[in-house]
Amino acid sequence: MTRFALTVEFDGRPFMGWQRQAHGPSVQQAIEEAALAVTGEQVVVHCAGRTDAGVHGLGMRAHLDIAKPIGAFRLSEALNARLRPAPVAILDCIEVPEDFHARFSCLARSYEYRIVNRRSPLTFEKGLAWQIPQPLDAAAMHAGAQRLVGAHDFTTFRSAHCQAASPLKSIDWFEVVRDGERVIARVEARSFLHHQVRSMIGCLALVGMGRWSVDDLDDALRAADRERLGLNAPPDGLFFVRALYAGDRLKRDASSTCVDQRN
């Protein structure tokens, strides 16, 4: 049995989310069926972090175990061939030790949230961004995001369906930048609560619109009360960017959102 770690890119629009569902297509099912076609084996694919319906992946990490002797490159090529025409691509495939686990070995996860701040409807990015017509103050959103950095009780920003044992999480990094008509948020933490990123983005959008002050955001956080959530952002703009593992050498730079600040 050989364990392989995959880096997966997927367009979440046609999927019910990462996790296998009884009543609709999922990314997990697409990869497991491709693996079955390639190897004849019923495998289970584990990922770094499950995503909701309509959420996308730029660099999701996942692992699976294969009994059939096959090299990582051949496996990657064969999976990609079988995945067509689903919008799922294996970007990278490497052999890993059997104690590697995409979810439990993951040290940090980063997400990007894309807002297109314009009146005109979306064309290319329909389902790939949140269109907000009223002008957003990205600097105010960035200032608000800094209030969320650090260890907090994120109950306000947690889905009622969240199964985590504790609402305590620690945000390592959160930035909001404007690039022309686009407002991009990048956030990193060891892990997130269910809907936490979308809930934080929704409230930061209120700050950007001027409907909330940065102090209002702070108050909502400290209330630790889901009733204080201002707005939940749609899944469209959310991208799982990267999962970090021990041994990964990652740098945060202009084009990258994930960093190992522990080095």
Added chain:
Amino acid sequence: MTRFALTVEFDGRPFMGWQRQAHGPSVQQAIEEAALAVTGEQVVVHCAGRTDAGVHGLGMRAHLDIAKPIGAFRLSEALNARLRPAPVAILDCIEVPEDFHARFSCLARSYEYRIVNRRSPLTFEKGLAWQIPQPLDAAAMHAGAQRLVGAHDFTTFRSAHCQAASPLKSIDWFEVVRDGERVIARVEARSFLHHQVRSMIGCLALVGMGRWSVDDLDDALRAADRERLGLNAPPDGLFFVRALYAGDRLKRDASSTCVDQRN
């Protein structure tokens, strides 16, 4: 009668091209039908440069004449409302003098061509880029592009269906840059022959793959013979970026491909 100039973004994937066709949807038809719904008038929309099936627009310019009294902002909003769900968006709408003509007043046109240089299949960019699996030397492609800059007989890079009176054209600017796995070409000229950009990109890709030298490209250009065309690039990666008119103040910078070098 008031003349309005539109700036139009469109995803070319579902269209037979810009121009109205008897047997399939076109961008022109979509806008004309939206204008009919808004004003009750049968209008003709003229654009800066017709695009082929599957080619996209980031900032196409077009004009139309409306008799009904309506302001530019209201017209833009109403057209966008009627265009849904077609992936066509009016980004800007301004009143212009009656002697403005989107095609005949245009001083320069710029295109961008997007290549994704990787083995993995495309997900988000399916139909929006040309995937080339073998490694491309973008610096060699840029060097090749410089041989095409200036005034030349572009017969080699001209479709058999091209209706232009002369094969003589002058390329003002042509750059090829790499950005991670993406190779982006940007080119500007007063006007182009039919298929000229795709033909030039196809041959530059041969240079990038090492199958042609820069001198081979030069020879093909100077032969002025369509038989010498090495490769025609698919429409997927081609974007009409911008049309330039007298009075436009445009700067070429890192994020912009179009410039008025005449100022």
